Amino acid sequence: MKVLVAGSGGWGTALAMVLHRNGNQVFLWSYCQEESDHLKKTHRNPFLPGVDLPEEMIFTSHCEDAAEADMVVFASPSFAVRATAKSFAPYLREDAVIVCVTKGIEQGTGCRMTQVIGQETGRTVVALSGPSHAEEVSRQIPTGVVAACEDKTLAEKVQKVFMNDTLRVYTCPDKIGVELGAAHKNVIALCAGVCDGMGYGDNTKALLMTRGLAELARLGMAMGAKRETFAGLAGVGDLIVTCTSMHSRNRRAGILIGEGNSVKRAMDRVGAVVEGYYAAKSAWELAQQNGVDMPITRAAYEVLYEDRDPREAIRSLMHREQTSEVEDAAWAR
Numbered sequence: 001m002k003v004l005v006a007g008s009g010g011w012g013t014a015l016a017m018v019l020h021r022n023g024n025q026v027f028l029w030s031y032c033q034e035e036s037d038h039l040k041k042t043h044r045n046p047f048l049p050g051v052d053l054p055e056e057m058i059f060t061s062h063c064e065d066a067a068e069a070d071m072v073v074f075a076s077p078s079f080a081v082r083a084t085a086k087s088f089a090p091y092l093r094e095d096a097v098i099v100c101v102t103k104g105i106e107q108g109t110g111c112r113m114t115q116v117i118g119q120e121t122g123r124t125v126v127a128l129s130g131p132s133h134a135e136e137v138s139r140q141i142p143t144g145v146v147a148a149c150e151d152k153t154l155a156e157k158v159q160k161v162f163m164n165d166t167l168r169v170y171t172c173p174d175k176i177g178v179e180l181g182a183a184h185k186n187v188i189a190l191c192a193g194v195c196d197g198m199g200y201g202d203n204t205k206a207l208l209m210t211r212g213l214a215e216l217a218r219l220g221m222a223m224g225a226k227r228e229t230f231a232g233l234a235g236v237g238d239l240i241v242t243c244t245s246m247h248s249r250n251r252r253a254g255i256l257i258g259e260g261n262s263v264k265r266a267m268d269r270v271g272a273v274v275e276g277y278y279a280a281k282s283a284w285e286l287a288q289q290n291g292v293d294m295p296i297t298r299a300a301y302e303v304l305y306e307d308r309d310p311r312e313a314i315r316s317l318m319h320r321e322q323t324s325e326v327e328d329a330a331w332a333r
């Protein structure tokens with residue numbers, strides 16, 4: 001089949017390689033001509049060093065090419081998803097399957113990425129997400145992800161098209177949980193990086209990851225997600241990979257902040273989209289709108305946007321009132 005991947009960053013390119021390997025004709029779309037020309041000329045993407053792109057891959061910056069596609073995969077950074085979907089909307093075939101692999105929550109609206117694309121295109125969108133570094137997927141390192149959609153047939157179509165001997169794809173009906181997990185793990189990874197940068201240890205990171213996941217599940221359930229989704233690949237799976245790996249730019253940005261760099265300097269030094277920075281603001285807004293207690297997210301927001309000292313933020317998290325680990329805990333006595 002013909003597949004167009006809309007977004008030629010590291011992730012869009014890695015997935016384009018998967019789709020090509022699975023026997024599809026692949027168009028890799030870049031938002032600017034210059035980027036597309038560079039890919040065409042070098043068959044290399046600077047985000048995936050040492051990886052050669054297939055000769056047969058078609059590099060384009062024309063949205064019109066979507067008119068031929070059986071499947072369109074949106075892979076832009078979250079801030080650009082609405083504009084990208086809007087530009088593609090007039091060209092999408094009626095029967096084209098629409099997939100979103102972007103992780104994030106839209107600033108200002110609090111919309112999940114599949115909602116944004118749905119609003120611009122009028123289609124049901126499948127979210128594909130999970131613990132998956134582009135660098136590893138492009139080198140065919142065994143990886144597992146989830147195709148989430150309320151429509152089982154669509155989720156299974158996406159599963160079939162992406163799955164191969166090194167990429168295992170599960171289906172899941174809980175798109176809300178999968179997308180919230182995808183967006184929020186970047187916030188927690190940023191916080192984990194801050195702890196690493198300040199010289200705290202593995203204990204601190206485990207505490208942060210576990211309690212970060214607990215508050216994410218609280219928010220998710222208030223928004224209609226299922227608790228068990230957060231124990232899956234798009235929840236704890238993605239959290240593990242993002243909080244512990246040096247591939248994670250969110251964690252790297254956090255380390256720089258923890259070492260004493262300003263937030264702006266940390267973002268500049270990472271030099272690529274740090275989704276957790278945007279997701280922290282959106283998540284804190286969603287927490288307030290839904291009346292959900294998210295102390296770690298709040299602290300992250302204050303460090304990133306209100307210049308709060310990270311050490312003082314951790315101290316105040318440790319001094320919160322005493323509580324039980326599990327809400328509604330059932331005690332024998």
Ligand SMILES: NC(=O)c1ccc[n+]([C@@H]2O[C@H](COP(=O)([O-])OP(=O)(O)OC[C@H]3O[C@@H](n4cnc5c(N)ncnc54)[C@H](O)[C@@H]3O)[C@@H](O)[C@H]2O)c1
Nearest residue numbers: 008009010011012031047076077080102103133134272273
């Ligand atoms: N990199 C990964 O390992 C990975 C894995 C899973 C999911 N994701 C998600 O995929 C999304 C894209 O991440 P990435 O790592 O491919 O990004 P990237 O940082 O590698 O690339 C960013 C891309 O965005 C493009 N871009 C910049 N401004 C744009 C604009 N105004 N309109 C459209 N495109 C624009 C750039 O041309 C560049 O190709 C993010 O939401 C990320 O969280 C990434």
